Amino acid sequence: IYLDRLELHGFKSFPDKTVIKLHQGITAVIGPNGCGKSNIVDSVLWVMGEQKIKNLRGENNEDLIFNGSSSKKPLGMTEVGAYFSKEDEEIYIARRFFRDGESKYILNERFCRNKDIQDMLFQLRMGGTNYFIFEQGSIEKLVSLKPSEKRMLIEEAA
Amino acid sequence: IYLDRLELHGFKSFPDKTVIKLHQGITAVIGPNGCGKSNIVDSVLWVMGEQKIKNLRGENNEDLIFNGSSSKKPLGMTEVGAYFSKEDEEIYIARRFFRDGESKYILNERFCRNKDIQDMLFQLRMGGTNYFIFEQGSIEKLVSLKPSEKRMLIEEAA
Amino acid sequence: SRVSFSEAFNTIKENFLKNFKILFEGGEAELCLMEPDDLLETGLEIKAQPPGKRLLNLKLLSGGEKTLTSLAFLFALFEYKPSPFCVFDEVDASLDEANIQRFLKFLHKLKEKTQFLIITHNFKTMEEADYIYGISMNEPGISTIYSMKMTGKEKET
Amino acid sequence: SRVSFSEAFNTIKENFLKNFKILFEGGEAELCLMEPDDLLETGLEIKAQPPGKRLLNLKLLSGGEKTLTSLAFLFALFEYKPSPFCVFDEVDASLDEANIQRFLKFLHKLKEKTQFLIITHNFKTMEEADYIYGISMNEPGISTIYSMKMTGKEKET
Ligand SMILES: Nc1ncnc2c1ncn2[C@@H]1O[C@H](COP(=O)(O)OP(=O)(O)OP(=O)(O)O)[C@@H](O)[C@H]1O
Numbered sequence: 187i188y189l190d191r192l193e194l195h196g197f198k199s200f201p202d203k204t205v206i207k208l209h210q211g212i213t214a215v216i217g218p219n220g221c222g223k224s225n226i227v228d229s230v231l232w233v234m235g236e237q238k239i240k241n242l243r244g245e246n247n248e249d250l251i252f253n254g255s256s257s258k259k260p261l262g263m264t265e266v267g268a269y270f271s272k273e274d275e276e277i278y279i280a281r282r283f284f285r286d287g288e289s290k291y292i293l294n295e296r297f298c299r300n301k302d303i304q305d306m307l308f309q310l311r312m313g314g315t316n317y318f319i320f321e322q323g324s325i326e327k328l329v330s331l332k333p334s335e336k337r338m339l340i341e342e343a344a
Numbered sequence: 345i346y347l348d349r350l351e352l353h354g355f356k357s358f359p360d361k362t363v364i365k366l367h368q369g370i371t372a373v374i375g376p377n378g379c380g381k382s383n384i385v386d387s388v389l390w391v392m393g394e395q396k397i398k399n400l401r402g403e404n405n406e407d408l409i410f411n412g413s414s415s416k417k418p419l420g421m422t423e424v425g426a427y428f429s430k431e432d433e434e435i436y437i438a439r440r441f442f443r444d445g446e447s448k449y450i451l452n453e454r455f456c457r458n459k460d461i462q463d464m465l466f467q468l469r470m471g472g473t474n475y476f477i478f479e480q481g482s483i484e485k486l487v488s489l490k491p492s493e494k495r496m497l498i499e500e501a502a
Numbered sequence: 503s504r505v506s507f508s509e510a511f512n513t514i515k516e517n518f519l520k521n522f523k524i525l526f527e528g529g530e531a532e533l534c535l536m537e538p539d540d541l542l543e544t545g546l547e548i549k550a551q552p553p554g555k556r557l558l559n560l561k562l563l564s565g566g567e568k569t570l571t572s573l574a575f576l577f578a579l580f581e582y583k584p585s586p587f588c589v590f591d592e593v594d595a596s597l598d599e600a601n602i603q604r605f606l607k608f609l610h611k612l613k614e615k616t617q618f619l620i621i622t623h624n625f626k627t628m629e630e631a632d633y634i635y636g637i638s639m640n641e642p643g644i645s646t647i648y649s650m651k652m653t654g655k656e657k658e659t
Numbered sequence: 660s661r662v663s664f665s666e667a668f669n670t671i672k673e674n675f676l677k678n679f680k681i682l683f684e685g686g687e688a689e690l691c692l693m694e695p696d697d698l699l700e701t702g703l704e705i706k707a708q709p710p711g712k713r714l715l716n717l718k719l720l721s722g723g724e725k726t727l728t729s730l731a732f733l734f735a736l737f738e739y740k741p742s743p744f745c746v747f748d749e750v751d752a753s754l755d756e757a758n759i760q761r762f763l764k765f766l767h768k769l770k771e772k773t774q775f776l777i778i779t780h781n782f783k784t785m786e787e788a789d790y791i792y793g794i795s796m797n798e799p800g801i802s803t804i805y806s807m808k809m810t811g812k813e814k815e816t
Pocket residue numbers: 197198199217218219220221222223224225226248249250251252253254322643709712715719720721722723724753
């Protein structure tokens with residue numbers, strides 16, 4: 187299974203629909219401070235189901251929606267989509283959030299609940315994968331996880 | 345007023361007495377991972393009076409005493425000294441800690457209490473200077489200090 | 503189940519020690535069960551001793567040493583069961599040049615089974631990448647992505 | 660006292676805005692009193708808006724932007740009342756090359772009144788230093804210090 191591409195639309199500093207195609211091997215993302223690199227990391231965490239906004243450096247869910255710039259108005263919603271390839275099959279998950287507080291979850295062609303996405307990720311053996319997304323400064327914390335949390339990592343691998 | 349030199353003896357990874365002479369301007373400290381650079385920062389915090397061992401990345405006060413290496417035995421005590429120059433005067437402060445838990449504080453030629461050192465630092469207008477010692481990863485936290493803490497910084501400058 | 507946990511644990515434990523010795527060029531380390539008699543509930547602990555040093559509280563390790571120890575553990579998990587993808591946001595920020603090289607050698611092996619997305623400011627890391635995307639904010643406040651061709655490794659988006 | 664607090668605050672507030680604009684090459688920022696009527700007790704808040712961006716929660720700023728905003732504030736304090744010395748442990752780790760240059764320009768001015776001790780892995784920062792000490796562990800587990808002569812800036816320990 188591999189992640190074929192991400193689509194960010196209205197997510198944090200990405201107002202325009204942005205496709206990030208991922209390849210096999212190592213993809214590096216570079217750019218000056220503040221240009222939006224870590225926002226891409228946040229979008230992966232979010233589409234995979236992160237529920238705590240503070241883990242995405244925000245305080246309110248609205249912080250995820252493009253809030254405007256000197257040349258563009260704020261948007262009313264955000265959507266992040268992820269396409270996974272499994273043998274010949276393509277699996278699409280997406281998540282939307284609206285300023286009025288409404289959330290939508292999408293699996294392939296239909297709306298669903300967050301739980302359905304989590305179940306699908308578990309089937310694809312990517313449940314709990316948040317452990318393998320390391321935001322700035324977080325890699326060091328792996329060694330200081332609680333003993334029960336370290337155990338969880340072994341259990342998930344087993 | 346300026347800091348003329350530091351003397352580390354038995355402090356963390358510095359078993360032998362090590363003199364670090366400081367000059368006017370910018371002094372850079374370089375070296376590979378784990379060689380002892382941040383330990384120098386800890387020694388400055390400690391000689392200036394830091395009381396919380398977890399702020400020095402330790403769990404027990406004993407963690408500050410050289411704990412041995414493959415070629416040297418652990419030591420029984422640690423001492424850090426700092427020489428300040430003020431016009432024509434030299435002021436010496438030092439702190440010692442022994443494995444049995446005893447602490448000693450030194451100001452110029454005599455033993456004293458930690459409070460006497462703090463008073464002297466305040467007189468030298470270096471009280472609360474811990475705000476100007478930034479360990480790894482801590483500079484970003486300046487903007488996220490509580491409003492009352494930010495106010496303290498202005499008060500100390502006033 | 504108890505059997506697969508113990509089998510996974512033993513292999514990962516072995517991998518962890520091997521990886522630690524590679525990343526630190528020696529030293530000793532251990533992934534240990536806190537209650538070996540209670541396989542269903544026991545927590546895990548990491549002990550790490552860089553070469554020539556005595557075993558100390560993990561907190562006393564340097565920033566770079568903590569990162570390397572974490573990577574030794576993470577790679578031990580991946581060698582037992584590769585994750586389909588892994589995202590690193592500036593993990594090389596606290597590593598010196600020599601340790602970045604050791605880190606990149608690991609990625610070179612692991613990337614066959616795992617897609618890595620690495621945010622970095624480091625030139626050696628960029629050289630190791632198979633693809634590079636640049637993010638820019640030519641229009642202030644608006645992020646845009648562009649692919650960058652690498653000399654000798656011409657790629658398209 | 661209320662008078663000197665308000666005088667210090669006004670000057671530092673001005674310095675902060677000026678420094679922010681230098682470090683970000685534009686943008687808007689403010690150091691503001693949360694309760695301007697209660698000068699004896701009021702807390703302080705920082706607002707930061709990099710160029711072209713809208714004012715947002717400080718948490719949403721990037722790692723490098725938070726560091727720069729902190730430095731703008733710290734330097735504002737130093738310009739009002741210089742600290743005799745200041746220790747930076749790898750503050751440049753999260754800054755890109757251009758921002759490191761702006762950071763170093765500030766140090767160049769402030770170092771007349773403040774001694775800076777900077778731990779760094781960055782070569783530009785090393786070039787800006789007046790003195791360099793290397794720390795090594797030739798004997799494992801034992802730190803030793805040696806001074807390094809800089810080309811064109813020959814110094815002795
Ligand atoms: N909802 C939003 N709308 C518009 N802009 C946003 C939003 N949320 C965050 N941003 C902007 O995104 C920027 C931070 O982006 P990000 O953290 O991805 O930077 P970065 O490229 O990782 O930088 P660094 O190299 O410093 O870590 C901030 O300047 C912030 O203003």
